[in-house]
Every structure is written in structure tokens, then in C-alpha cells.
Amino acid sequence: MNNRFFSSMALRNIKSNRQLYIPYLLSSTAIITMFFLMVSLLTNKFVQERSASLPMLFMVGVIVIAIFSVIFILYTNSFLIKRRKKEIGLYGILGLEKKHVAKILFFETVITSLLSIAAGLVAGLIFGRLVFMLLNYLLRLPTDIAYSTSLVSVAATFGLFIGIFGITFLYNVSQFTFANPIKLLKGKQEGEKEPKGSLILFILALVFLGWGYWISITIPDPLAALEKFFLAVLFVIIGTYLLFISGSIFILKAMKKNKRIYYRPGAFISISGMLYRMKQNAVGLANICILASMVIIAVSTTATMFIGAEETLENSYPYENNMKVFGDSEDIGAINSRFFELQEQLREETEAAGLEVTEMESYRYQNMYGQLEGQQFIFEQSLIDGSELPVFLQILPLEDFNAMSGNSYSLSDDEALYYHSTGTYQKDELTIGEQNYRLSAIENEFSEEMALTESLVLVVPDISHIKQLKEDYEKQFPDDVYLTVDAEIGWDTTGTEEEKREFAEQMNDEHSWAEDHHYEARLLQREEWYSINGGFLFLGIFLGLLFTIGTVLITYFKQVSEGFDDREKFQIMQKVGLDKDMIQDSTRSQIVWMFLLPIVIATIHVSFAYPIVRKLLLIFGVTNDVTWLLSFIGVVIAFAAIYWMIYRVTSRVYYSIVK
Amino acid sequence: MTLLEIKNLKKVYTARFSNQQTEALSTVNFSVKEGEFVSIMGESGSGKTTLLNIISTLDDATSGDVYLDGNPLSKIKDKEISAFRRNKLGFVFQDFNLLDNFTIKDNILLPLVLSKTPIGEMESRLMPIVRNLGIEAHIDKFPYEVSGGQKQRVAVARALITQPKIILADEPTGALDSKASQNLMETLKGINETGQTILMVTHSTRAASFSNRVLFIRDGAVYHEIYRGEGSADDFMDRITQSLTVLNSRGERDE
Numbered sequence A: 001m002n003n004r005f006f007s008s009m010a011l012r013n014i015k016s017n018r019q020l021y022i023p024y025l026l027s028s029t030a031i032i033t034m035f036f037l038m039v040s041l042l043t044n045k046f047v048q049e050r051s052a053s054l055p056m057l058f059m060v061g062v063i064v065i066a067i068f069s070v071i072f073i074l075y076t077n078s079f080l081i082k083r084r085k086k087e088i089g090l091y092g093i094l095g096l097e098k099k100h101v102a103k104i105l106f107f108e109t110v111i112t113s114l115l116s117i118a119a120g121l122v123a124g125l126i127f128g129r130l131v132f133m134l135l136n137y138l139l140r141l142p143t144d145i146a147y148s149t150s151l152v153s154v155a156a157t158f159g160l161f162i163g164i165f166g167i168t169f170l171y172n173v174s175q176f177t178f179a180n181p182i183k184l185l186k187g188k189q190e191g192e193k194e195p196k197g198s199l200i201l202f203i204l205a206l207v208f209l210g211w212g213y214w215i216s217i218t219i220p221d222p223l224a225a226l227e228k229f230f231l232a233v234l235f236v237i238i239g240t241y242l243l244f245i246s247g248s249i250f251i252l253k254a255m256k257k258n259k260r261i262y263y264r265p266g267a268f269i270s271i272s273g274m275l276y277r278m279k280q281n282a283v284g285l286a287n288i289c290i291l292a293s294m295v296i297i298a299v300s301t302t303a304t305m306f307i308g309a310e311e312t313l314e315n316s317y318p319y320e321n322n323m324k325v326f327g328d329s330e331d332i333g334a335i336n337s338r339f340f341e342l343q344e345q346l347r348e349e350t351e352a353a354g355l356e357v358t359e360m361e362s363y364r365y366q367n368m369y370g371q372l373e374g375q376q377f378i379f380e381q382s383l384i385d386g387s388e389l390p391v392f393l394q395i396l397p398l399e400d401f402n403a404m405s406g407n408s409y410s411l412s413d414d415e416a417l418y419y420h421s422t423g424t425y426q427k428d429e430l431t432i433g434e435q436n437y438r439l440s441a442i443e444n445e446f447s448e449e450m451a452l453t454e455s456l457v458l459v460v461p462d463i464s465h466i467k468q469l470k471e472d473y474e475k476q477f478p479d480d481v482y483l484t485v486d487a488e489i490g491w492d493t494t495g496t497e498e499e500k501r502e503f504a505e506q507m508n509d510e511h512s513w514a515e516d517h518h519y520e521a522r523l524l525q526r527e528e529w530y531s532i533n534g535g536f537l538f539l540g541i542f543l544g545l546l547f548t549i550g551t552v553l554i555t556y557f558k559q560v561s562e563g564f565d566d567r568e569k570f571q572i573m574q575k576v577g578l579d580k581d582m583i584q585d586s587t588r589s590q591i592v593w594m595f596l597l598p599i600v601i602a603t604i605h606v607s608f609a610y611p612i613v614r615k616l617l618l619i620f621g622v623t624n625d626v627t628w629l630l631s632f633i634g635v636v637i638a639f640a641a642i643y644w645m646i647y648r649v650t651s652r653v654y655y656s657i658v659k
Numbered sequence B: 001m002t003l004l005e006i007k008n009l010k011k012v013y014t015a016r017f018s019n020q021q022t023e024a025l026s027t028v029n030f031s032v033k034e035g036e037f038v039s040i041m042g043e044s045g046s047g048k049t050t051l052l053n054i055i056s057t058l059d060d061a062t063s064g065d066v067y068l069d070g071n072p073l074s075k076i077k078d079k080e081i082s083a084f085r086r087n088k089l090g091f092v093f094q095d096f097n098l099l100d101n102f103t104i105k106d107n108i109l110l111p112l113v114l115s116k117t118p119i120g121e122m123e124s125r126l127m128p129i130v131r132n133l134g135i136e137a138h139i140d141k142f143p144y145e146v147s148g149g150q151k152q153r154v155a156v157a158r159a160l161i162t163q164p165k166i167i168l169a170d171e172p173t174g175a176l177d178s179k180a181s182q183n184l185m186e187t188l189k190g191i192n193e194t195g196q197t198i199l200m201v202t203h204s205t206r207a208a209s210f211s212n213r214v215l216f217i218r219d220g221a222v223y224h225e226i227y228r229g230e231g232s233a234d235d236f237m238d239r240i241t242q243s244l245t246v247l248n249s250r251g252e253r254d255e
């Protein structure tokens, strides 16, 4: 018997076990594609150049997917080989020597591994290019992100998966050389045994999870986060597998013991089914849970970054066009004429460009810092004067406030309006410098940024009061003569995006750094931000998509392979009186397991990952906690919804197989 | 009292990818009285399994009908068919059809669980049956941990537990050795003596000799029957063998 014989035998086996091998090859290919794309991202220009930390983080991603691949392929292989035990046991009985059986298995492994690696690489090349093209088209970032890969990526993928398939080969051979044929013939019937020392496994699971969580919670700074991130992820992954294996078996056994729960049609069928293949069930659920965590982290951090950036842009540039006019500290009055002059000029320039002003807001103001003590505002010289954070004070003339807010307050000479961001100042009067004002409160009509630090806005009767306060301040700090009254002018215009851009560019040329004023367009600022950081959005969406597709395929594989596994059982049960409704009932009672469990545990993981991920985000300049929390919640809900659909569709596939 | 009546039953299979038709049953007529133990014998391919499947509602007849307690099976609504099968019929199959993921106990309880029977009721029914069948000691084991004969007793227990009108058995001894077969047939006979109606398909003369009446089926029709009467089992077996020989040779002459 020569190799030709064994290889054609192997090929025939694969063909005749199509039902098993097609899902196996498909899901292996998917995992290989995923790994290959991840390795290829390491060669991406944006990843390499944007920040030194990015290649490190992507390396973590590569290793995580490598570990995941090992577990996933061993899991699918064990599923497959279990169902072939009988067939291969027959070879022994028919007189094939063990080394011959090993040879057949060897050729089978060679065929399946080469097929799926080749398919994975090709799929990676095509899918990568296509999705990059699509994303570039959809996102229209200022600069396209190019898809790139390298021979090293190909070699790494090839090496890793040849290694993994090598392990499956050794595992399969060991299954057949050490078992006697009779046992093999029964192989499929025998249920899985509970792993030894499952209590110890459970404790270990908690230790690993706790350790991983602990690293995240106690992380002191971004640098440490970068260093420890991998370790934390690794511990949580190990912990997850152990938790699902020990925990699910523990719960299932407890449910089986409770007769009231167990002896009901749906539970009876599903609990016994899950216990029958308890380890496979647990590993499959853990796989889904880990992929779900990856999706949630990738997408929610990206979303935070971009929603945060949009917020910052909106706050710093409340209008499409923003002009800041600098006052002259030696000639406080100069701002007044300049202020009106510029407004007129800007209107004219806008109209000259063929656009109309739809809204314009302008106000003069002076900024100061100090502390609120009793009824007094005490000046401080600069931001970091005292040990306490200073209160930010902005003073506006009534005329400008009325104009910008559309109110028509009037004030007598000793009255002022105020807004306090923390709302804790409730007094009727305020002494500031040498002036004393009777106060009335107003709503926040000002920038949202006011809420970042404790701030106080004071609207005084007219500009001369501001001048007076400046003099009071200079009396206290004679060296500091740089206080000025500045002005903001912001306006929106009519016109298309293109016309607005043209106008912004024109304004930028003329006014960007003029002598006494400075122009900024929100449009151009956004573009600049995106040209630096757009790659993050791109990669975030890409990874989210990749991991979601991974989740789809893995859920699909689980349902299909279990469906074929359960088919015979359902046929027997139908003979003794199981009806179709009950089949659906039993698939429904798996919802808690298949749907809720992975999502809930993934959510817990990601919640604990919050501190360490937050520190990592600091490296890329993301600081907004509220946004993070909201986008996190949003992504969890959105992913739960997507996974729900995946679950529904795949369980329908399962149902159609078993019924 | 007639429990089961089969009237002009006909079954034609049409091959899925061609128009070729196989007539598995041409016209079958017979009836089974309450408390009877009837065997159906015939060569392989004579339509025995087809007949049993139609009686089991697992398959539809082309024409004719089966009446249980005077009610035609064809009138049962699709929705009720599973419940009907669970409550009125008990099955014993040649290849046991036990489920590997359930213990022996749970295998036996399966039809009751599907009928949402209260736990107390299930357990009180279980013990007498398993004791009677001698599988008491094995109820916490899994099917792969017991012998073929024991598996078939489990299947019998599963059939009995719903207290069915009739037990339908398709070659129950087909996968058993002679000792286990003997054992099982004695058990079935014992069960029949408590009043349980049994309809069994077999091609073993020895197995058939345990029943009260044997129907012979050939080319899709019942063409002979013999009663056991007062004679001994061995006597009956001889008569069955004789009938088979005579009928076979006549069959050959006909062709």
C-alpha cells in the first residue's frame, strides 16, 4: 500500500463526511482569514506611523487571535473526530494497522490544512482589499487608508496554522492508537465526562479572572497600561474558558438535580443535550463570549474617540466660522470700535463670497481666575496659583449678552446677571474687586465647556464696568498688565458644503493669523483632526466587522454541528411522540445559554476592562468618561441586538436540521 | 372487543426522482381484539414495516384506513398526532432507539415528560415497571453501559409507561442473541397476560410462537392466519413452521 492509496482514501473520507467537513473547513478558513488580516494590519502604514503604542496594541491583538485560533481549531476538530470514531474504529476491525490508520489521518490533515490555509489567505487578500475599498469609500477620510500585507504575514499565518493542524493530527492519532476498536465503535454514544477536579478549575477560573480584573482596576498610568494590557487580556481569556467549563457544568448538573426544573419538555431535552457534550458546549460558549468582548472593546473605544472628537469640535467651534478678536491691554476702548468694525467686515466678506449669514453671535468678554469666598470673588493671578483649582470667571457686557441670547434684560449700575456652573453660589450679592453687585441668576447660554471646571459668568451693565474691574485687578497685581477685553464672533452661512469649504479656505488665507484677530473654521479643523486620527475610525470599524463576522461563523458552526449531532436523537424522540412545537420549545430554552450568557459575561469583562482601556485611550488624547460610558452602553446594546439576530437565524438553521 | 381494525389498507411508494412506483401494501384487512398478542410474519420486503409505520401514524396510507377503538387514524389532526402517539401507542423498535444523552430512567420517562406529567406520577409509574422488567439496578446508567437485551427491556419499559392502548413492536428480537430473545419474549408474553394488547412484526418463528395468533403477509396482503389455541408453544411453533413452508412453496408454484 503506497501513499497514493492513503491519500486517495483520505480524500474519499473527507468527501463522504461532507456534512462534517464543510462546516469545519469553512470555520477554519474564517479563523485563518481573521488571523491573516490581523497580522497584515501590523504592516499598515497608519498603525506603524501614528503612534509607537499602536503596533504594540495590534501585536496584542495578533497574539490573542492566535491563542483563540488554537483553541477554536482544537475544539472544532474534537467535535469532528468524535463523530468519526465509529468509522475509524471499523478500519481497525477490518484489519487496517494502526500505522496505516495514522497515515490516512495524516493525509486527511494535510488536505484539510492546506485547503483551509490557502482559502484563508486568498479570502484574507480579497476580503481585506474589498473592505478597505468599501470603508475608504464610505468614510471619505482626508487620506485613504491603504491595505497592505507582507510575505512575513503570509509566512506567520502559514506557520501558525500548520502548527495548529499538526497538533490536531497528533491528538487524533492518540485518540485512535490508545483506544481499543470496540470502545471506538461506541465512541459517539458515550457522553463527555465531567473534567476531573472541576471545583479546582472553578477556583482557578475565579483567580485568573480576578487577577486580570485586578490588573485593570489598579493600573496607575498609560505606560503601565500598555505594558500590562496583554497580561490582563491573557488572564481573562484563560479565566473565561475555565469559568465556562467548570461553571456551566456545575449549573447544568444543579439544574438536572432539581426535578421540578429538569422534568419539563424543553429543559429535559436541552439540559441533557448540553451535559452530553458539556466541554464542547462550554468551549463554544466561551469562544462566543471572547469574540463578543473583542467586538465591544474595539467598537466602543473607536466610537468614544470619534464622538468625543465631535463634541470637542462642537464646543471649541460653536459656529461654522469663528473669529477671535484680541483686545489691546493698553487701550481697552480700542476693542469697541474694532469689534463692530470687524462684524461689519465679515458680513461683507461673506456676501462677497455669494453666501448669506444665517446666524451670527458676537460678544466681548474678559476672563479672570480666582476663588469664591463668602460673598467675594478673590482674584488670583494665574491658573495654578493656589492649591485649589481656581474658579474661571468670564465677564460680558449686557449689550452683547442680550444680543447673543435674544433677551432684553436691563440692569441698573449696581446690578449684574450671573450663571454658576455648579449652581452652588446662591447669594444675592457679589463683591468683586472694589465693585459690589446685586445679582440675578440666568440660564447657561454659554459654551458647554463651562461645565468642565467650576465657572462663573457675570453680565455687567456695560463695558466700562469691565474696564473698572481690570483696573481693580491691576491694583492688586501691578506687574500683571496683560489683561485684555477680547471678543468672539461666530457665524453660520448658507451654501453647500463645497461653497462653505471654499469660503473657509479663503477666510483662512486672509485671517488665520492676522495682527489682532484669529480665524478658525470648524470644517477645516475637523478635516485636520480626521487626517491625523481617521485611521482609528477605519481600523475600529474594520476590527468590529471582522470580529462580528467571526462571531457569526462560530455561532453558525456551533449550531450546525450540534444540529447534525442531535438530528438522530430528535428523530427518535419524534417517533415516541415529540411534536414540532416541543422541538422549538427546547431550542428556546437554550436562549439563556446561547444568547444571554456570552453577552452578560462579555459585558462584565468589558466593564472591568474600562480602567485599563481608559488609560490606553489617554495615549491617544481621549479623556471624556461620559462619552465612553455612553458609547460603551450603546455598543453593548447594539451588539446584543446583532447577536440576537445571529442567534435567531442560526437557531432556525439548527431547527431545520433536527426537525 | 375489537381494538384495532385495518380496512383495505393500500400503500404505494413513488420514487422521489422517477415515476417508478412500488406497491408495498395492496389490500390489507385484519383486526386485533383487546388483550390479544398478534404476530405478523413475512419475508423481508413483504411490507411488514410499512404496515406497522402506518398503524404508528409515522406514515400515511395511500388508501384505506386504520381504526383504533373505532376511530379512524386519518381523522386525527396534525397537531394532535404526537400526543396521540405518546398517549395511545407504545413502541419497541428493532434497534432500540434509546437516547445516549439520557440515563435509562430518563429514557423510560421521556414520553411522560413530553406529556408534562407531574413528577410524583412519573416516579410512581416507573418503579413497578422497571422492577417487573428486571432493570431496576440499571436505571441510573446510560444506554451504552448496558447489554442489548437490557436495552430492549428499557425500550419495553418506555412503551409501557404511558399505559398505551396497544404496543407496536417491529422485530424486537432482531438485534438480540437467542437467550436475550427468549427472555424478552417471555417478558412480552407476561405483559400480554396482564391484559396489554401487543402487535408484533417478526420473522422469527420462535418469537412468533409466543403470541396468540400469527398473520402471514406476502406481496402486500394478509393471506393466512393461524391461532395458537390450547396447544403448547412448541406445538404452535411447529405449526407456524409448517405454514411457512407450505405457503412458501405454494408461492413459488404460483410464480
Ligand SMILES: Nc1ncnc2c1ncn2[C@@H]1O[C@H](COP(=O)(O)OP(=O)(O)O)[C@@H](O)[C@H]1O
Pocket (backbone or CB within 6 Å): B013, B014, B015, B022, B023, B024, B042, B043, B044, B045, B046, B047, B048, B049, B050, B051
Ligand atoms: N420509503 C420507501 N420508499 C420506497 N419504497 C419503500 C420505502 N419503504 C419501503 N419500501 C418498499 O416497500 C416494500 C416493503 O418494505 P418494508 O415494509 O420495509 O418490508 P419489511 O419490513 O417486510 O421487510 C419493499 O419493496 C421496500 O423496498
Ligand SMILES: [Mg+2]
Pocket (backbone or CB within 6 Å): B048, B049
Ligand atoms: Mg422491516
